[in-house]
Amino acid sequence: MKGSRIHLDLLNVFSDLARERSFTKAAERNHLTPGAVTQQIAFLERHIGKKLVERNKKGCALTEEGQIFLEACGGISKIYLDALKKIRHPGETSGIVRVAAIYSIGLYRLPGYIRSFLRRHGRVDLRIDYVGAKEIYAGVLGDVYDLGILADPWPHPSIDIIQFAEERLAFVCSPEDALGKARIVHFRDLRGRRFVAFKSDIPTRGIVDLLLRKYGAWVDVVHEFDNIETLKRMVEIGAGVSILPENTVIQEVKNKTLCRIPLAKGPFFRPTGIIHKRKKDLSRATQGFIRWLLQ
Secondary structure (H helix, E strand, O other): OOOOOOOHHHHHHHHHHHHHOOHHHHHHHOOOOHHHHHHHHHHHHHHHOOOOEEEEOOEEEEOHHHHHHHHHHHHHHHHHHHHHHHHHOOOOOOEEEEEEEOHHHHHHOHHHHHHHHHHHOOOEEEEEEEOOHHHHHHHHHOOOOOEEEEEOOOOOOOEEEEEEEEEEEEEEEOOOOOOOOOOOEOHHHHOOOEEEEEOOOOHHHHHHHHHHHHOOOOOEEEEEEOOHHHHHHHHHOOOOEEEEEHHHOHHHHHOOOOEEEOEOOOOEEEEEEEEEEOOOOOOHHHHHHHHHHHO
16 A cells, blocks of 8 residues: 555455454455554554544444545445446446344345345345344444345434335244143233343334233233344243244244244234435445345
8 A cells, every 4th residue: 555545445444344343354354364454444544634443342433534434435335336337247237235134034034035136136245234223223324234124113314214024923932831722812811921022122122012001911021132032042941921023933833842823903013124325326236136125
């Protein structure tokens, strides 16, 4: 890196560092050593005259100036990649699509879409991260992700929301539970029951809480998790009952480690949505993936 020129590879390293929040992971993505990434970031900071990255116990985070520079990196990289696409593969869908999804959608709804999309568009580099809802919003606003997919997305002045699938909710319990053989579960049956729930900052928790309040089912929340796999394991061992999206417990029901029972007065659903940054010029590959999800 002689002189004062900044190479595109350096911008990619910085973007990967912002995404991974780890010098080690950014180094792995770019086939570098962590020390080399540190030197490149130091070069950027000297060139710009501002501190872009701050280290912390979790790895690192961008400063305000770093966030501004990240947005510029995304624009520059997109211009470059679009130019290459038009030159090398005119008329063909290609490029990078960066997607963030909550665990329960990413693990249980998206795999079929991803496989079929990549079979049809083999030149698209589709990158999927599984993170929490708040991280999805922050990543989309910061141009770390092109798209976010989550349950019950909330309005934001800089975010556009596209309605995606509705996922049916069902009562879930251990086969040894007293309600395990019921054909239908009434909300009155849940009063006072030990309940395993999502953490309060997860949108699906709000949907379930609203249902329980509406029908007067005052449960005893004994465990809260942000990971649906951990939540299901707790229900399996009889630590409590829960209300979950049906499609997330298909395998457990098949294996007879969980019982899935319809709720009276239902069916009930949780809405899901696709979000992207408002007024952002989405690539053809990103637009193609949105269309694939909605078809």
